[in-house]
Amino acid sequence: MMHCRQNAQTNEKAGVAISFDDHFINEWFALRPIFQKYNAKVTFFVTCPDSLTADEVSKLKTLQSDGHEIGFHGTIHGKSTELIMAGPENYKKIELAPGLSYMAKAGFNPTSYAHPGGNHNDQVDSVLLASGFKILRDVAISRRKIMGFQMYALAPRLMPWIYYDFDSERIVDALLIDEDSGLTEAEMKEALEKAKTDNKALMLFGHEPLYGKPKNGEYGFDVPFLEQILKEADRQKLKFYTMSELADTK
Numbered sequence: 001m002m003h004c005r006q007n008a009q010t011n012e013k014a015g016v017a018i019s020f021d022d023h024f025i026n027e028w029f030a031l032r033p034i035f036q037k038y039n040a041k042v043t044f045f046v047t048c049p050d051s052l053t054a055d056e057v058s059k060l061k062t063l064q065s066d067g068h069e070i071g072f073h074g075t076i077h078g079k080s081t082e083l084i085m086a087g088p089e090n091y092k093k094i095e096l097a098p099g100l101s102y103m104a105k106a107g108f109n110p111t112s113y114a115h116p117g118g119n120h121n122d123q124v125d126s127v128l129l130a131s132g133f134k135i136l137r138d139v140a141i142s143r144r145k146i147m148g149f150q151m152y153a154l155a156p157r158l159m160p161w162i163y164y165d166f167d168s169e170r171i172v173d174a175l176l177i178d179e180d181s182g183l184t185e186a187e188m189k190e191a192l193e194k195a196k197t198d199n200k201a202l203m204l205f206g207h208e209p210l211y212g213k214p215k216n217g218e219y220g221f222d223v224p225f226l227e228q229i230l231k232e233a234d235r236q237k238l239k240f241y242t243m244s245e246l247a248d249t250k
């Protein structure tokens, strides 16, 4: 009887791809020392770039020169599925073209896109892919509460769709790490261990860096929680990927 020997399992590509959405440029910039401490590279998905000040542009440039990626998150942070009902040209004219032109004037040429509000459909995706974005990032949530009732809770390690397989997939989901996700450090450690074992990249994202419980409509993640993730990824010798790097890694 012949035994087929399995290829030796390697984990040389195992990593984590963390991104941040919206327009918290100063707050993101303040995380620079933490990123440097763990040699972490991340992606910042910027929305409403028309309102970028010269100071914010210069901060984004510094982050980019540190190795981080500046991605695009829409001109008006609109509902793409509604905008595209009036045709792809309408969607492009309102959500894509003006913002990309502001980004270009500021010196940025984004190659990754995060769907505002996680709202999209196949038609939206095809317009974005045809516009030259290498990778489109959607939203995954591990727990859902409705009117205070827990509807479901999934451990991140049991969510295969938040792991990048290095199969050149261009439409991906990242797990929300904001405070209201209810994720624990133990779950994140397990999720990172799974990336290591399976030689995949765990995809995570958040919004505003917070230093305490969210208040007055704030939405974002706890900075010490992010630091624990970076520290654990570094300890497990995981690679840090930007979103476009995922699509580029064979």
Ligand SMILES: [Zn+2]
Binding pocket: 021, 022, 047, 073, 077, 115, 116, 117
């Ligand atoms: Zn957003």
